[in-house]
Amino acid sequence: MTLEKQLIRKSYYEMFMEGIENVHPIKVLSEMYLDEKQKEMPDLSYIRFAQGEVYFQNKDFEVAIFKWEHISNEFKPWAQKNIADAHYELDLLAIAEDYYKAVETESDVLKTEVLLQLFSLYIQRGNLEMAVDSIKKAVDLNPDYPDVTDMARAFFEDNQDWDNAVKLAVNEAIRTESLSWFEILEAYVDRGQTAHLAPNYFSEALMTLFHLDQPRFESLSKALWHSYKPNDLYFPWLKEINHLLLNIELGDSHVWKELSVLYKETYVELISGKFLIRDLSPLLPNHLSNWMKISTASDALVSSSAVLAWGEIFPSDMEDSVLSEAETMLSQSARYQDGLEDGFRLFESIVNWAEREGLSLGERFKWIVRELLDLNHYHLFIAGSVTSGKTAIMNTMLDEMLLEDSNSAAVLFKDADEAEMRAITDEEVRSISDFDDFRQSSKDEQTLIHCSMPISFLNKNRLSLLDIPGPPEQSNTPYLRLADCLLFVLNTDSYLVEKELDQAIKLSEQAPEIPVHFLLFKMDRIANSQETMDLVEQTTSKIDAYFPDAKVFALSAYEESERQLNELSSIARSIMKEHSLEGERTSKILSYIKKSIKLLFEKRVEMENSFLNKIKWNEEIVAKLQGAHHQLSDMEEEKVQVIQNSYSKIKQEWREDLLTKIPELLRNCSEMVSEDSNFGRIHIEINDEMNKRMTDYLEETALPDFRAAIQGWMAGCEAEFRDSQTYFDEMSESFNHLYGDEKLALNCDFKVLDDWRRDVDRMTRGNIQLGKVNILTQFTPSQFLLKSAGKLFGPISKNKEMLHNKYKQFIERKDYSETAKSVTDTFMQQFELFERSLERDISMFFAYPYQVLNKTLEETQNRIEENKESLSDMRKNPEIFRDPLTLFKLQLRQYEWMRDGGTGSLSQVEV
Template identity: 45%
Template sequence: MTLENQLIKKRFYETLIEANETNPVRVLGEAFQAGHKDGEADISTIRFAQGEVYFHNKDYEAAIFKWENVHNDLEPWAKKNIADCYYELGQLSTAEEIYQSIDTESSVLQSEIALQLFSLYIDEGSLEKADQVIKKAVSFNPDYPNVTDIARAFFEKHKDWKSAIELAAAEAIRTESPQWFDILKTYAEQGLTNIFEPHYFSKCLVALHRVDQARFEQMVQALWNGYKNEHSYFSWLREFNHLFFDLDTSRKQSWKDLSALYQEAYFELIDGKYLIKELEEIIPSLLTNWLRIADNSHVLFASAAVLAWSEKFPSSISPGVVDDAESLIFRSRNEVDGLEYSLTLFDSIVKWAEAQHVNPSHRFRWLIRELVDFETHHLLVAGTSGNGKSAFINSVLGENIQTAPTSSVIVFKGDEETEIRKISDEELTAFSSFDEFQEAADRRLNKAFDNAIIEFSLPAPMLQENRLALVDTPGFSDRNGMEEVLKYLHFADSLLFVLDANDPFTEKEQEILMQIREYAPHLPIHFLLNKIDEIYDEHEAASIVEDTRSRVRAYVPGARVFAYSSRLRSRKQQNELAEFLKNLSQPIAEDERMEKILIFIRQLISHLLDKRAEMENSLAESIKWNEEMATKLSGAIHQVTDLKEEKARIITRTFHKVLEEIRADLSENIPKILRETSDVIQEDSDFRKIHLELNDEMNRRVHAYVNDKVLPKLYHSLQEWILTANDELNHCQFFLDEISDGFNAMYGEERLKLNCDFKVLDDWRRDAERMTSGMQVEKVNIVLRRTPYQILLKGAGKLLGAFQQNNAMLYNKYKQFVENQDYLEVTESIVSKLLLQFELFAKSLERDISLFFRDPFAVLNQTVEETKKEIAEKEEELERMRANPETYRDPLTLFEVKLRQYEWIAVSAKKVFQA
């Protein structure tokens, strides 16, 4: 045991006693006494040793006493031991103070003091101080036994992953020990390392690559996966690819896991989630490194990826890397399931389009679904107009379908039941009957068939037995070019070109054939020589067949030519036709179907790019249209407002006219009625009460007049007024119906219903009935009014009525009084009371008419608000689309890159170079 180890373990005293000594206290005591007497002996050393013995026997006070009197080279250790005693006694603050006061150059002692302080701080619960002191101990002397292990255990216990990772990374670089690299890898696998920026681990990775390639690959994989879903993922890719590029690596080494990691990362990056500006700096270096280390199972993908990316982004990858990729792709084993990858790409594009709220096209979905059906052979039937193509198809189907000429492609399939569907980009439409289909297919009635596929399933034995689908295309004519045929050439497994035996294989047909060969050079093409029955001479017919076969094979070597008559459906001819079709239906190669799928995926991408422009144009047109509609709606609101005000004036005015007529009648007749009551006065009347009798009679006669004559007349006038109002309001409804019809025609749907509230008329009828059904006229004080003359006359009656001789005088006076009064004030009072409820009714007319128009105004105003809201939303959407076109365009560009990669893989399978 070294001296330092003895001092650490407090076993220094063993150097001063015999090995077999059992009583070190006695031996050291005797030595102390002898040295004290000698005067020259180093008794500090003996005291130090005695302190150790007392410490081991837990006599800490005696040990402290001994160590306090050590004054030689052991004094720093003695102080440290004194602090240990106080630590054991639980006097932590004293121990800490002593530890911190020790001044020594011994790295061992400094490390021991640090470890003791570390333990002390943990016991105190001072974790921050413990953290500081253990980090200082590691920094001062990382090679000191167990110091890094203690630090790591402390960091892990308290989940201080930052410190733990810093320790592991520093020790891995310093020691290049596999243990520390493995510890760091464990942290990375737990997802703890992503709290650091990626460049933090660069030196560690360089050191590990130098030491152990296998561990380097594992470490990279752990760090990569840790950063994958973090914001710093791109920083990691940039940092690592820069670092890895400078390392000495090649395909000669085994990089299987890292190569797989590169492939996974590349596919995720170009899966449509990122913009090109985010990738243009990362992808080239990623592909360069991937190609450099790709193993046999990944080199094909790596090469194809480099070529695809460099084609789309020229000069982004160095020419040497591109050349290397071109060389490798044709020397690589192609064991890739290209069909599965192609279908996955198609599904990714469809899901992306749906997420963008763009219809990915029912037509493309149908095409891909059909191409995946390897049991069915697609035979495309083409030919110029008038060659009997439709008649031939009818003979194959066994039914007189009589397909009307359309610009659509019709796919006839054998099935147990008849079913007809139209597949367009926008929708799937099923037809309930053949007649309905024929009507819809008439080009004069429906142009929507122009870009649609018609799927026509029906019981057709020849199709079912041969697992054949006939793809009928529009006939070539001066008006109808090659567009529809070329569009679906890649859907076909073979092509049957229909010729007319009367003039077979014309120059025009030769030109068409050359276009087809140029567009689909590998498509098998065969010929049907139709109308052979029109050649009456058998030798001439045979000569025509042979001549046609010779001329055709000059263009298409190996092409079959079948002579046929659509009219003569003999069993022999049908059997020969069945055999001919059977020979055409060769087994379908998966790689050929995969190439077709890739072609339609490319068309889908192009379709979606065009769709973007259509969406922008549609939004702009919709905004403009809605603005026009909002203007028209506002104009309609003004029109209805004017109409309402006009009708309110007319209806109110006519009602007031009725009241004025009644008022005039009352004003004229009531005074007459009152004057005529003078006939009540007789000479023998009791003039003491005559004024009361007159007043009652006047009220009775006025009441009778009102109820018997005025109210019936008023009722009749009001009914006529209601009829007039009804005509006016019906005119309003008719006008509003015209408005709503006009708007609904523009909207293309029944969106506006401007229905007025005719309950208003019912209310008016009820009110007219109520107001004219009978009226209790309040008794009016007519004769008893307190004018001076009336007071005088009434008083005279009371006074003189008692004398019979005065009756003649009073009779004349009363008679004169009643007949000569103007009764204007009384009449006005009576008329006002009688017509009060009618006046109130008149005041409510404007409100009632407003209620009549309430719903149309509500509908129009709501439609205006909805239109303005729609305009704002569409303007916002259009602005967003125009401001960030790359959010739509870039994912499609990346899908195209992935598509081109699969095309390269398909080309490599044939070992044919294709630029």
């Protein structure tokens, strides 16, 4: 045992026990101590150090401390460490910590022991931060020290200190090149404890592992790949792993099966349209180059075609040597097997993306592409002029008179156990309920009808029959490309064969990839069989001049139906046997994908123009609405003026009339005064009569006449309101014509007139509640004298004549203007209150048109802002729309490369 191990175990004292048995170490050391002390220059440090160890072993820590405190030789640092250990055992942790920290030594072993003891001490004191610092220093100082890294790992894991645990694993994996540490690191990665660390943190470890064990390197790379995928460090990880693989020689000793799959899945995700090209451009060239380097035989076709496609779309990103290698790999790859499914998935991705962007390719377009997936039916398109007999041939095949020459809709007939018909337009797919509905739907040229029903001929020959009506040369290209073959019917009885051939040529030019064959029909109308043969030969010769690969068949119109069907079956089999249906359908789907991408680019331009047009149109509408608002305001102001003035005029006339009539009524009351009158009470009687006459006049004359005048005014108001409503109706009609919808209804509130009628009826019917007016009973000086005179001289007969004259003169000459004004004011008060509410009521009449205009104006201005914002977004970030379509185009080109199997070069393949 080495000295350091003895010092660590506190067994240095055993050196003094060699050859001594059955004697306690304390006795032996004590005797040695006494012997040494007798020497002239005694050296007691070694014995004291050993004595301290023995006392420590026997838990006499105080004595052990005493012994170690007197050590002055080279063992002093160990003695200080042992003193700290003793205090630690005595649970005097603070003192122990001071002693540990006071140890000064050059020995890495002692330093390590001190750090490990401090590590334990800090754990016991609950100071985890200092514990971490101590164990990290111990690992850094002496990582090969027994169990130090295992202690550190266990401590970090127990305290879930994953950053330090990962750092330890990385450093030890690199230092020791031990696969066990790489396994520990991978376990951390799998548990997600490294996902926040920068990917370049693991570069050295990965490089080390690559040279040690490539399968383990692949496994760790896969774990890191999956851990980074969900977070923001995904792209930095891809950059790091690609940089790493780009700079190492992979060799042929290992098949990178898992990494090849990861590269493929990542590539598919990156080009799915979720990312912008500016983010992909720095990443994908290296990614593709590495993928091609590590790809397995099953992925060689996909990876090499991806390289070539990227090189076409972004030619400056790929080196020529990489492209050349990709072409070589592609030409040596297995045949592309999944083109139809891959193409359709790409098409579905485009459709889903377009719908999220508010665009649509139309239900017809989508249905055609989906129909191409049906490899169980061969799509035969029968074309020909109206006089060729095409419709008769198709009805023979269908065993029913389903088609008419007047049909405008395209129809696809398929055999099925259950009958089902659907009408497909750009907007919808709907079921067709019966044959009447079928015939009605077949009149719409914008409709495609899918007709499934039990059809023996189609079932027997695995055919779908496609009818595209109209002149053959005008047949719609989207439907045309659905066909696997075109059978053009020529009427040999017609002198227009040349013209019909010209139609066939124009039809073929629309879809040159579709094979064209010919059927000569109505042959029996030519009497001489030699003439028939000559005509067939002449027609075939003409056909060969334009369609050298076409087959020519002949069919009599007058043969029995069964024989015709047998002939048509033979024709169908002859046509179908030459086709590789899956390959042709794949090409067609790719063709539709190319068309859909082009269409969406066009729709993007249309959308931008649409926003511009909407903004302009809505701005014009805003101007018109604001104009209408001003007109409404002017009209309201005008009506308020007219109606108030007319009412005010009536009211003023009646006020003036009352101010004239009331004094006259009161003066006429003088006739009540006679010589026989009781002059003591005459003023009371006359006052009462005056009140009665005023009330009678107001109720019996003034109110009815005033009512008639107000009713006339009401009629005028209604006419004014009707004129206003007529104007608003015309305004609404004008706006609704612009909107193309019943958007505005500027209906005024005629209930205002009902309220007015009710108020007028209330004001002009019933009794007048004036209250008793004091006209003669007020105590003015003249009245007082008259009343006094009456009391004094009343009994004297000779004075009655004088009083009679005086009273009469007083009544006739009295100024009743104040009374008339007071009564008139009282009478007119409710009419004046009514007048004050007119402006408010007229505003209520116009309130709803105001609301409608204001709401419509606000909505229109909001639409302008929304459209401007959308247009701004489109112009600000055009790549958000453009990049996904470019990446769809990239995928399309990749599939085209895979389909062609590397037979063409970059310059030969159409982009």
